[in-house]
Amino acid sequence: MENHKPSKDLFVPVEREEEEQHEIGRPSLSFWKDSMIRLRKNKAAMVGLVLLILIAFMAIFGPYMNEYTANEQDLGRAKIPAKVEGLGWLGMDGTLSTVEEGETVEDAQADALARFKNDEENTEINVLSDGSDGGQARVEAIHDPYAAKDIENNFWFGTDGLGRDQWTRVWEGTRISLYIALLAAAIDMVIGVAYGGISAYYGGRVDNYMQRFIEIITGIPNLVVVVLMILIMDPGILSITIALVITGWIPMARIVRGQVLKLKSQEFVLASQTLGSSDGRVIRKHLVPNVMGLIIINTMFTIPSAIFFEAFLSFIGLGLPTPQASLGTLIDEGFKSLQIYPFILFWPALVLSILMIGFNVLADGLRDAFDPKMRE
Known part of the structure; x- marks a missing residue:
């Protein structure tokens, strides 16, 4: 069988300019860009983010969407169910x-x-x-209580036992709950990152003493510490925030410590120290940025925990004083009339559930996006 070899004339090099030979065909993809791309592909995380943005928007502007104030009482319209024109098929027909x-x-x-x-x-x-x-x-x-009490205006979430508008109180309560949770989570992050980073970076006796201090605080039940702080201080946003911060920073400190222990012996850290960088600069510029993914993830899990814990404290009577409203106090008020007027409990419980689900699915999405092991 005759062997046919291809002619060399078939292979002609493509003419390219000198600049094109050194041009990068694909743009560089940083760790953060890659993480954001994978996060956007996570449908559950995106749904959770949209729900959180929607609730945050309503918490800011919702109380101004009608003419009622949060503490405006009128016993003549007490315990009126929700009524929205066109949404009677959802049960919001005011009956x-x-x-x-x-x-x-x-x-x-x-x-x-x-x-x-x-x-x-x-x-x-x-x-x-x-x-x-x-x-x-x-x-x-x-x-039809609207006809029975000659009420012309509609209450979108109904009213509570004192005739206060539930729409206004639910969104103001959501605003306060989010404020307490975000503030507590931010303080936990700052204290936890600083404490864990310093403990791991210096090591030795410093790390030993700092970890023993954490073990002493952890040995005291969290609820006991919180109750004592609330009893010592006047009830309010500040006392609840401090109570949440007392032990809330410990998980963050332990996570940061574990990561810094692995990173502090890496070549880039040794190079920075050799060039004369101070300890504070090494921690701020090299160690903490490399742990930022875990810090963000842990903070996202801390926020729903703080929201739930604040609601729990308010539910057992250790939360905000009356007439201030949070999701916990609103759920506590609705629970007292659950069998007869369940709609008073339904709306704050629904908002709290959406917040918990939204933060948790978003935190799961962030964890998958920042974890290199989850790459396809």
Whole structure:
């Protein structure tokens, strides 16, 4: 079989300018740019970010969207359900309903009317079962409190037991809860990064003493420390923030310490020290930036924990004093009327749940984006 060799004339080098030979075909991709690209590909993290931005926007501007103030009381409009034009299909039609049972239809109807102070004029009765099948008679009562109390304006989230507008109070409470959580997380980050970085960088006896101090604080139950601080200081935003900060910085300090211990013997750190950089400059310019990814991730997990802990303190009566509102105090007020007026609890609990889910899925997305092991 005859062997055909390709002619050398088929291979002609492509003419290129001198500048083009040294031109980079693909732009350089830094660690932060690569992380942001992978974060944008995470749909759950993006949904969480959008929800957080939306809630933050409403916390800032929501209380100014109607004419009511957070502490404006009017017992004549107390415990009014939410009513929004066009959203009746979502249950926001401004009515209250109940289902009652009795031996006869008349007995069930009497119990249902008693639930709404025997207001027959503004209560619609629907018979679900007349008891002819041998069971209990069941009726459904639908009451219109807006018509009963001659209320013309709509309350988008309803009102609480003192007639205060829930829309305004929920968003002002969200603002205060976010403020406390963000402030506590920022202070935790500053103290934790400084403490952990100094402890790991100097090592030896300094690290030993600083870690023993952390172990002493950790040995005291967190709730005991928080309760003592709140009892010593006057209840308020400052006391809750300090209570959250007392032990909240310890996880950050431990994470930073572990990372700095691995980085301080690297060549770039030794080169900086050889060139005469001070210890403070080495920590600020070389060690902390290389741990920034973990710092951001841990801070994002700290914020929902602080929000939940503040809500927990307010729920057990150690939170903000009345009439100040936070998500915890609003949930506490709604819990007292849960069986009869569940809508008072529903809205602050919904906002709190969205905040917790949003921060956690965003923190998960940041963790996956900053972790080199998660690259495809």
